[in-house]
Each structure stands twice: as C-alpha cells, then as structure tokens.
Amino acid sequence: MQGSTIDPSKTVVNYHHAAAATDSHHEEHHDFRILGLIVFLIAEGMIFMGLFIAYLTFRAVTPNWPPEGTPRLELLLPGINTTILIASSFVIHKADAAVKQNNISGLRTWFIATALMGAVFLGGQLYEYWHLEFGLKTNIFASTFYVLTGFHGLHVTFGLLLILAVLWRSLKPNHYNSEKHFGVEAAEIYWHFVDVVWIILFFLLYIL
Amino acid sequence: MTQAELQATANTPTHSPEPGQRKWWEYFTFNTDHKVIGIQYLVTGFFFYLIGGVLASAMRTELATPAPDFVTPELYNGIMTLHGTIMIFMWIIPAGAGFANFLIPLMIGARDMAFPRLNAVAFWIVPPAGILLLTSFFVKPPEAGWTSYPPLSETASKAGEFIWILSVLLFGTASILGAINFLITILKMRIPSMGFNQMPLFCWAMLATSGLILIGTPVLAGALILLAFDIVAGTAFFNPTGGGDPIVYQHMFWFYSHPAVYIMVLPFFGVASEVIPVHSRKPIFGYRAIAYSSLAISFLGLIVWAHHMFTSGTPAWLRMFFMIATMVIAVPTGIKVFSWLATMWGGKIRLNSTMLFAMGFISTFVVGGLTGVMVASVPFDLHVHDTYFVVAHLHYVLFGGSVFGIYAAIYHWFPKMTGRMLNEPWGIVHFVLTYVGFNLTFLPMHELGLLGMPRRVAMYDPQFAHINLICTIGSYLLAVSTIPFLVNAIWSWVAGPKAGDNPWQALTLEWMTTSPPAIENFEILPVLDIGPYDYGMGDRSTEVDVPFSEAKEPVLSAGPSSVLRADPDPSVAVNPSDRQPEE
Ligand code: HEM
Ligand SMILES: [Cu+2]
Secondary structure: OOHHHOOHHHHOOOOOOOOOOOOOOOOOOHHHHHHHHHHHHHHHHHHHHHHHHHHHHHHHHOOOOOOOOOOOOOOHHHHHHHHHHHHHHHHHHHHHHHHHOOOHHHHHHHHHHHHHHHHHHHHHHHHHHHHOOOOOOOOHHHHHHHHHHHHHHHHHHHHHHHHHHHHHHHOOOOOOOOOOOHHHHHHHHHHHHHHHHHHHHHHHHHHO | OOHHHHHHHOOHHHOOOOOOOOOHHHHHOOOOOHHHHHHHHHHHHHHHHHHHHHHHHHHHHHHOOOOOOOOOHHHHHHHHHHHHHHHHHHHHHHHHHHHHHHHHHHHOOOOOOOOHHHHHHHHHHHHHHHHHHHHHHHHOOOOOOOOOOOOHHHHOOHHHHHHHHHHHHHHHHHHHHHHHHHHHHHHHOOOOOOOHHHOOHHHHHHHHHHHHHHHHHHHHHHHHHHHHHHHHHOOOOOOHHHOOOHHHHHHHHHHHHHHHHHHHHHHHHHHHHHHHHHHHOOOOOOHHHHHHHHHHHHHHHOOOHHHHHOOOOOOHHHHHHHHHHHHHHHHHHHHHHHHHHHHHOOOOOOOOHHHHHHHHHHHHHHHHHHHHHHHHOHHHHHHHOOEHHHHHHHHHHHHHHHHHHHHHHHHHHHHHHHOEOOOHHHHHHHHHHHHHHHHHHHHHHHHHHHHOOEOOOOOOOHHHHHHHHHHHHHHHHHHHHHHHHHHHHHHHHHHOOEOOOOOOOOOOHHHHOOOOOEOOEOOOOOOOOOOOOOOOOHHHOOOOOOOOOOOOOHHHHOOOOOOOOOOOOOOOOOOHHHOOOOO
C-alpha cells in the first residue's frame, strides 16, 4: 500500500481478537471444492485446446487434407454416438435436480441411465476403431484422429468411474442429501465438460 | 522499553499459549500442513539443486579445455539436459511452490491451504519425478536439451527421452495441482479484513504465477504426449518424413516455456517486494503498480512465445509481432525494478544477508532483462541465437533472478520457518562468494556468444579457451559458495540463536505468530487494520499529531502504527500493552 493512501484514523488498533475462528484443519473446504474442480477443468481444457490447435496447424500446413488415400469417415455411427452423449448431459442434470429434492432413488435412476449412455458411447467408439480402415500410423490425420478421440475416450472412462463411485456411495443412507451432494455435482460438471469437448472434437474431426 | 522488547510483545493477541510444534520425522511423512509441505518442497528442491550444481561443475570441467577430454560429447549432452531440467523443474519451480505453500496461508491469516490433501499429493509427486529423471542415467540420458526439440529428441537415446517425458509430465501435474491450491486459497481464504489491495505483494505474485501455470502447463503436457507417441508408437506428429511438423512442437513447447520463465521469476519478484520494504524500513513504493504489473506480465507472457523461434522459419510479420510484444514486457518489469529502487531510496537500509541478496537479485536480474530485450530484437537474435550469449542471458535471469531471490527469501524467512536465526557473517560470506562467482562464470559468456561460440556442445574452437577457463574458475567459486550456506543453514537449524516472533520488525501477518508458527498458525484469526508495508508512516499523516522520538529521521523511524516507535503514541500504538483503551 502506498503511503499516501493510508487513512490514519484506521491505524488505531492493529490486531485484535476475532471471535469466530472455527475452520477445522483437516477438512477440505466444501464450498471451494466445486471452484477447485472448475479451475482444474480449465487446465484440462487447455490440454485439449493445445491438441486442437496442433490439429488445426497440421491441417493448415499439409497440402491435401486429409492426406491422400485416407478413407472417408463414416458419419452415421459417430452421429448417433454424439447424440447419445449430448442427451446424457441432460439426463445427468435430472439427477442433480433429484438430489436437490432429497430424491435419492431418482438420483440413482438418472445416474444409472447416464452411465449406460456413457458406456454405449464408449462401445460405439471402440466399434468404430475396430472397423476403421486406417491405423494409428497410417498418416498424420489418422494419428491425430486416434490420439484426440482416444484422449477424450479416457476422459469419458474417467467420468464413468466417477458416476459409478457416486452410485456406490449413494447406497449408504444419507450420504447424499439436498444439502450435501458434492460428489453428484462434481460428476455432473465433469460429465458436461467431457460432453462439450466432444462436440468441438466432433466438429473438428468429422465435419470441418 | 527498547524496540526489541516492544516487538517481542507486539503480537501477543495471536499467540497460542502452548503452540503445538511438528516433530522432525513428520517432515518425512504425508502431512497436510502447508508449513510442512512448504519446507518439504524447499529441502527437496535444494537437494536437487545440489545435484544440478554437480552436473554444472562437470560441464564446466569439460569446457575448461577445448577438447572433449573429461566426458564424451554424448554424455556432455546428457549432463547438460539433466542439468537444465533439474534446475528448472526440480529446483526453481518447487522452491517457488515451497515459499508459496509456507507463506500464503500465513500472510493472509488462514489456517491452511484450501485443499490440504491435494497439496500434499502435489508435493509427493515431485520426489519420485526427480528420481525417475535421474534413473535415465542408467539407460543413456536424454540428449536433446531441456527443450527436447524433435527431430533430435526422437532419434537420440529414446529410452532416456521417454523417461524425461514421463518425469516432466509428472512434474507438470504436481505444478498444476499446486497452482489450483494457491489460486483458490488466495481468492477465498483471506481474513475478512484483507481486501485484494491489502494483500502482501507476494500473494499477488503467486496469483499471477498460478494463472500462468494453469494455462501454460497443460499445453506442454499436450506436446509431450504427442512427442511420446512419436517415440514409443512410431507416429509422425513432429517428424517431417511422415508428414508431421517439428515446428508445431516448438510452438506448443514455448507456449508453456516462455510463461515458465515468469513462473520461475514472478514468485521472487514477490519476495523482493516483501523483503525490500522490511529491510529498508520504508513503505513499498507503488503498491498497486507492483501488484498489477504482475498481472500484466502474466498476460503479456502468454503472447510472446515465438521469440524463441525467430530462426525457425517464422514468417517476418509474425516475428515483428512477437518482437514488439516481447519488448513491451520490459515496461511492467521496469515498473517493478524502479519501484524497488524507489523503495530503497532514502531508506534506513539494513545491509544484512537478505537485503544483500535482494540487491544482488535486482542488479543481476536487470542485466538479464537488458540482454533479454536485446535478444528480443530479431536482427540481434539471428546473430546470437544458440550461442553462449543465450546461456549468459538465461543464467542472469534464472540464477541472478530466481536463485538470488530464493536465497533472499531463505535468509528472510528462515527464522520464521525454523524459529532460529542464521549466522549473519557467514551469510555475507555466502553472498560475496555467490555474487563474485556468478559474475565470473556468466559475464564472460556474453562475449563468448558475441564471438560466436555455439551452446550445447562439448568442444569448441581453441580461440575461446581463455574465456572459458575464466568461466570454469568462476563456476568452481560458485560451487564453493554453497558450502558456507549449507553449513550455516544446518548448524543454525539445530543450534542457532532463537529468533523470536518478529526478528525483522516486519508488518505482514506471518510475523504475527510464533516462530515457527503453531500447527494451525493463529490461535485466533488476526484482524488487519494497517497495510502490510506501513513502515514509518509518521510524517505523512496530517490528521494525527505524532510525537516523534527521533526527529532526525521522522519518516524512517516510526509512524503512528510502526512497531519501531520507541515511545509510541498511546492512542495508536501497535503494541497492545502501550495502547490505552479508547473509552
Ligand atoms: C551453479 C552454477 C551454474 C553453472 C556453472 C551452470 C552452467 C551451465 C552450462 C555450462 C550450461 C550448458 C550450456 C550449453 O552447453 O549450452 C548450462 C545450461 C543451462 N542451465 Fe545452467 N549453470 C548453473 C546454474 C543454473 C541454474 C541455477 C539454472 C536455473 C534455472 C540453470 C539453468 C540452465 C538451463 C535452463 C540451461 C540450458 C540447458 C539446455 O540447453 O537444455 N543453470 N548451465
Ligand atoms: Cu521467452
């Protein structure tokens, strides 16, 4: 603080007792955890951002894109897959709404539905890998394709595990209720993140 | 009451009657206390610094003569790569994280970080990552430098390179987890009376640093993932023969690694802003200018990365943009430097080890900053790129900036961390040896670079032999200079004189508790009524009539709120026992 801005009338008392000081040490602070997750997802998002821009650069500096001889990508299956993933974001939101009304069985139903949709997405992804006519090393397009979708698939898998973990915990009576449901919210936010990343990825790889 | 006595009692309100202290073995465990983690980071970092220093001495021994007679050229490259990587990822950045961990909660009156467990996890990633990196010596260390540019990184010593990638990825994860904690702690856990503009400047610096870590590090991770695929799976992202493009790696790498130089130096800008007012007994000059210039540096730091790529075929118009943007960073940096100088100007400077290192920091950092503006200029850079001029520049910034800053911080906060004072005369010996050794080692390298000696090679033209010998002698002096420090630190930690709570009569909150602080820092949370740098505000306040005890130096000795006043004004005294109840 610069000297001239000090208000001398405020310098009367230096440090005095603050009555309520009750934070406990070893608890992680509930209110900050969602914020922490969001900051973490910003960092996660930057990895994808880096990879996307790398993809666009490869695309820009390669004379023919995709390089000659790359078979055209089938759109039907990935399109269905995309629809399922986007829809699952709405489904998982239902779970959040349910837990806020203390409706734990509703929470479970919607989480199971989301998990199933996620699993179908992953299955579809593997099916697509299986049937594609190019491999990881075919050319630069193929390599970026597999690395981007694979890295995203890892995130979907992780999101699925989060959802299953929340489901498992929801078996304990009153583990989640309308007041206390960090796990549910975290899984939901993460799932939305995975979804948004996929939309960009789908646009870049399949449509652009 | 003498000044010292005054100070000893100034902070009683925040003391615990019997502060719980940590046992020594707790420092070797998974502990969630931010103070333990801070010290763990610092000690681990220093351990790796010694290893990096041994590697540096090996390099300089090799370079003492033009022929590669001490190690093979391949091994030289390996040593050089590990030296750079260890110094950056295992020493400077962890040291910044160590101070941030130790200081942020104390400075903002919090009991711990926002996520203590995450914090411990972040720390415990670092030692395995460092050890992993060192194991690459068993397979043939990576040779492509700390930048790991393809194609060299994809062809030479692949196993070592892969280990390098894993280790840096681990380290980056730790760094990101740490930054999340710093950011949220600073934003959310300040005591209610501390607004942003009452925050110590170190916290501002860490705010800017954390932002850079969160935005930059993930992009490096992306680049390294692609590089790993190239090395392990045989893809060709960065291999032109397979349709890839090595320049993409350079962009991704420097998108992190230019900000990384600010990640490495901003925390120590923060340190300078803390220690200079305390030891000059003057308010900081331009609090807001310093605070906001940290943010400006962060932002500009994100858009200048291609100044490392002027010779990589970057188009001319783009080079122009990056050249100008880079030079603009000199403005916020200059603001800081002038603010520090103005803070010292006319101050009652205590020339102790802390202040000497802080002044050493400014002087060497300014040299590094000036050569930085030089290499930012495209025509000049085309001339000196990849020569020893760059080695000189980067060491003036990283050693002169970061390492001197770290030492200033250690001398300043050692009493708080350990409860004991470091030995002053040996501190000064340490400073003199370091300062002389540093300049002897690196100043001549400017000339070597201008004469055209390339960096990263084990042998050189005999015409450079004399200057190189000087550098090598300087580097031995530098190596020796750590001995007084090590002995001093270990001896003082065990048996140094007790420090008391506030040996420097400082005003920031970390000094308002015991040394070392009790397990939860403050028994009762302090409430802030004065700024962190209100040293000797006496003659500035027109509304309060302050009786000066030392008329000769009214500004320097004491203001109404100064803990230094010999006979404090009872209505405004800092020390509660000198204060009369208002009613
Ligand atoms: C102890 C004194 C030190 C000495 C004598 C020393 C010496 C050297 C030498 C001889 C090189 C190799 C230059 C080349 O062949 O291109 C080098 C590179 C480097 N040093 Fe140091 N150094 C010291 C401390 C530090 C510190 C404290 C840092 C802090 C961050 C640092 C960071 C680096 C980096 C980043 C490189 C570049 C490595 C590369 O090109 O990949 N050094 N140093
Ligand atoms: Cu740079």
